[in-house]
Amino acid sequence: MSVTGKHFGLLAAIGSATLLLSAFAFQSFGYAPCAMCIWQRYPHGIAVAIGVLLLTGVPTLLLLTAGAAAALTTAGIGFFHTGVERGWWEGPTSCTGSGLDISNLSGADLLPSASSAPSALVMCDEVAWEFLSLSMASWNAVLSLMLAVVWAYAAYKHSFAQPKIAQQEPL
Secondary structure (H helix, E strand, C coil): CCCCHHHHHHHHHHHHHHHHHHHHHHHHCCCCCCHHHHHHHHHHHHHHHHHHHHCCCCCHHHHHHHHHHHHHHHHHHHHHHHHHHHCCCCCCCCCCCCCCCCCCCCCHHHCCCCCCCCHHHCCCCCCCCEECCEEHHHHHHHHHHHHHHHHHHHHHHHHHHCCCCCCCCCC
16 A cells, blocks of 8 residues: 555644644643633634644545645744744734733732633733743744645645656657
8 A cells, every 4th residue: 555645645634633732731730821822723623624624535636635724824823923932023902911900800809710711812922832942833833834845745745646647759
């Protein structure tokens, strides 16, 4: 059995599923996601759905290209989020310290365990966890870019693995 573009696409979809499940695991360990962290999850969910569709026989080149676009999208959001965390540029005022107005909140509302606490209290411009000097957003950007390369290779491999129609020369 030869490894096809479809197999590489499924591998990339599994990679997105792994990153998505890792995000949920970090959340279960008490690392609440900010708004931009949530934004990074949607393209991974789309990539996982594309992986499921690859198993159904939907036109594969279209799906592999869409998978690459999803991975590039989450990598781009992750890179933007990294820039916000590092202070390279401004982030959305709804989740950074620069535009958040908490003057109308009570002390109980500011407690992490308060059920009415607004989700905006998890700041997008603060690094909650890092490994090897890279935050979760940075790791998502790097790993998603790698997945985009796998998706693109899958599309390339699929497009060149298709049987070519032999042209007959005139007699």
